[in-house]
Amino acid sequence: MAFGVDCFLSLAFVTPPSCRSVFAANALTSGVVYDVCLREGGGRNVEGEGVCKDIGRLEVDLFNPSLSDSSSRIFPLLGKPLDRNHYETMTRIPSLYVAFMSLRLRCVSDSQARPCPERPRRGPSIYTGMNSTTTDMDKELEKMESEMSRPPSQASKLSPSPLPSDTDDLKPQRSTIKAITMVLVMTLMMFVNTGNTTSVSITLPAIGREFQADPSLLQWIMAAYPLSSGCLLLVCGRLADLYGRKKAYLIGTTLLAAFTLSCGFANNVLTLIILRGFQGIGAAATIPASLGILADSFPPGRSRSLAFATFAAGAPIGAAFGSAAGGALTEQTSKTWRSSFYLFAAVNVLCFIGGLLSIDNGRKWKYEDNDAAGARRVDWLGAFLISAALVLILFVLGEGETAQKQWATSYIIALLVVGVLLVGVFIWWQWYLEKVQNHRPQEGNGTWNNRLPPPLMKLSLWARAKGRFAAVIAIVFLTWSSYMAWTFWVQLYFQNYVGLTPLQTVVRLFPLFVAGTLCDAFVGIMANHVSMIVITTMGTLGTSIACLLFAIVDPKVTYWAYCFPAVVLSVMGVELVYTAGTLYIAKISLPHEQSLAGALFQTMAQIGTSAGITISTVIFNRITSNLAEGEDQLRSYRAAQWTCCAFGLTSMVLSLIVFRGVGVPGQKKSITINPAERAIEEKAGGEV
Structure with a gap:
């Protein structure tokens, strides 16, 4: 067995000019970029997968120069193809050991390998071999020593990298004003997303009167927007990661502005429903892109916590504004309900302009020519499978209780079965693509087989951080099931049972929007100081108590006793x-997965909303059907709220179980994402 190259690093490394294949590893603590030349004249690296074209495997050691060679190996990674997880492992090694260790990478091959020339090392030296003479090595060392005195930002530009052009710790530099503007623009986008929903909900009666529409059609004006956005989030998240988040954001805001304005000119209910569906496509593009932009622009720490908290605050503020503006414009303007669409179209234009001026271009993933096509291909079959499955499932959840025979209706049963089967096929297809990607063969000419695209969603992502990624998604599903169903039944309780007008209902719910903004401010400040288990338990407990209070509410008692x-x-x-949750997801996701991870988060929230309302509606209808003639319907409303309370308590228990020992969500310390990294962090005494 021979060695293609054997490299030792301590503080910096400058690659020879002839090196064409470069592997970049970051020192997270020092901000220095280490460039390790693996092999002259080739190499392959697609998002960190594979290194040297003609090399069988890669050996990675943590190397202590003060120990003998036999005892210096601390962390071996032998006989494994270098995939993205191994790349992330190497980027984290220096952050743990750079003070007293060196990193040794060795390409291993049985043939056509050229050993490094021997050279005495001087202390914790920098050592390399690239078929150079001793004189060349002396010159190279002198050059490296002179470059080491430069700032890291200059040293990092000495050699190109086939991995991200901007490394994790070297984010694009921007002014404070530009950073604040970018966060506010992303927040405005979230503001628009929720405002588009609440403004329409309050104008539905006016729309129904103008078009003399059947109530069953009116609900689709509301449902079309979240249905289309929820079904396309995963696809749009993958496309944003692949082709650029800024580009996805700008395309999404353009679609939103165009179709929001078009909704204001709709002349019948069917046209309005179709346009609302196209609105949702714009939202599906912007929300994952926004999450990816924030995660990519701010490193873990206080700045990221504040950015995500501000972004989340856009939801309650947008919901409050949408309800108030929708009601006021409908009553006070000649265009009635159309005015709210004109208003939000104008706000979308502001989002586009703000994004164009403030969002960085972000990372550009560079690939070797012989694998560029395979890396940038999209799994369109997977996109079709999951989109079709979500359309069917969300449709069934919305229609199950209103169909002629409810859940016994034949087409409801058929569509539900087909939707579940499509989910199963999608999961199998993603597993197969990931398996092929991890063991992708080479063609006879040395290029890699690119006949199959990378998976749309790697199933290994769900096992990230000891399965806590999946746990966060489950908690999101349960929490949104609880809260959104609670909101639905509270509004019906106030209007249908108590007899309040829509405007009076909005006034009674207004403290909700204020409390939401204050919660975001709290978690933005405390995300670097309070553990994950405390934050999520507080949140889920609060929602559970709210559901409990309405499950035992007495209509005769003052508003301030139960409702407030x-x-x-x-x-x-x-x-x-x-x-x-978004902070934690961003931290355990790789740089090229940020928008996809955010899309999974949003998709599960959307499905949770539909599931919570559907299940609580089933309970409500069953209780109502058993009521005696003229019996008070309060019992049905209470039963629905007990269902919401069960969702909330389940999410709280799950939080207590899975987040034990987890640190603060805004911490800078890296998260274990695979067994190799877990071993390193355990040696360092870290905790995920």
Whole structure:
């Protein structure tokens, strides 16, 4: 067995000019970029997968120069193809050991390998071999020593990298004003997303009167927007990661502005429903892109915590503004309900202009020519499978209780079965693509087989951080099921049971929006000081108590006894879980997965919303059908709220179980994402 190259690093490394294949490893603590030349004249690196074209495997050691060679190996990684996880492992090694260790990478091959020339090392030296003479090596060392005195930002530009052009710790430099502007623009986008929903909900009666529409059609004006956005989030998240988040954001805001304006000119209900569906496509593009932009622009720490908290605050503020503006414009303007669409179209234009001026271009993933096509291909079959499955499932959840025979209706049963089967096929297809990607063969000419695209969603992502990624997604599902169903039934309780007008209902729910904004401010400040388990438990407990208060509410008692504390506590779940959850997801996701991970988060929240409302509606209808003639319907409303409370308590218990020992969500310390990294962090005494 021979060695293609054997490299030792301590503080910096400058690659020879002839080196064409470069592997970049970051020192997270020092900000220095280490460039290790693996092999002259080739190499392959697609998002960190594979290194040297003609080399069988890669050996990675942590190397202590003060120990003998036989005892210096501390962390071996032998006989494994270098995939993205191994790349991330290497980037974290220097952050743990750079003070007293060196990193040794060795390409191993049985043939056509050229050993490094021997050279005495001087202390914790920098050593390399690239078929150079001793004189060349002396000159190279002198050059490296002179470059080491330069600032890291200059040293990092000495050699190109086939991995991200901007490394994790070397974010694009921007002014404070530009950074604040970017966060505010992303927040405005979240503001628009929720405002588009609440403004329409309050104008539905006016729309129905103008078009003399059937109530069953009116609900689709509301449902078309979240249905289309929820089904396309995963696809749009992958495309944003692949082709650029800024580009995805700008395309999404353009679609939103165009179709929001078009909604204001709709002349019948069917046209309005179709246009609302196209609106949702714009939202599906912007929300994952926004999450990816924030995660990519701010490193873990206080700045990221504040950015995500501010972004989350856009939801309650947008919901409050949408309800108030929708009601006021409908009553006070000649265009009635159309005015709210014109207003939000104008706000979308502001989002586009702000994004164009403030968002960085972000990372550009560079690939070797012989694998560029395979890396940048999109799994369109997977995109079709999951989109079709979500359309069917969300449709069934929305129609199950209103169909002629409810859940016994034949087409409801058929569509549900087909939707579940499509989910199963999608999971198998993603597993197969990931398996092929991890063991992708080479063609006879030395290029890699690119006949199959990378998976749309790697199933290994769900096992990230000891399975806590999947746990966060489950908590999101349960929390949104609880809160959104609670909101749905509270509005019906106030209007249909108590007899309040829509405007009076908005006034009674207004503390919810204020409390949501305060919760976001709290978690933005405390995300670097309070553990994940405390934040999520507080949030889910607050929502559970709110549901409990309405499950035992007495209509004869003053609003301040039951309703006000419930309204204040209810929003704690979604706001605290959203901010802490997105921070945690961003931290355990790789740089090229940020938008996809955010899309998974949003998709599960969307499905949770539909599931919570559907299940609680089933309970409500069953209780109502068993009521005697003329019996008070309060019992049905209470039963629905008990269902919401069960969702909230389940999410709280899950938080207590899975987040034991987890640190603060805004911490800078890296998160274990695979067994190799877990071993390193355990040696360092770290805790995920």
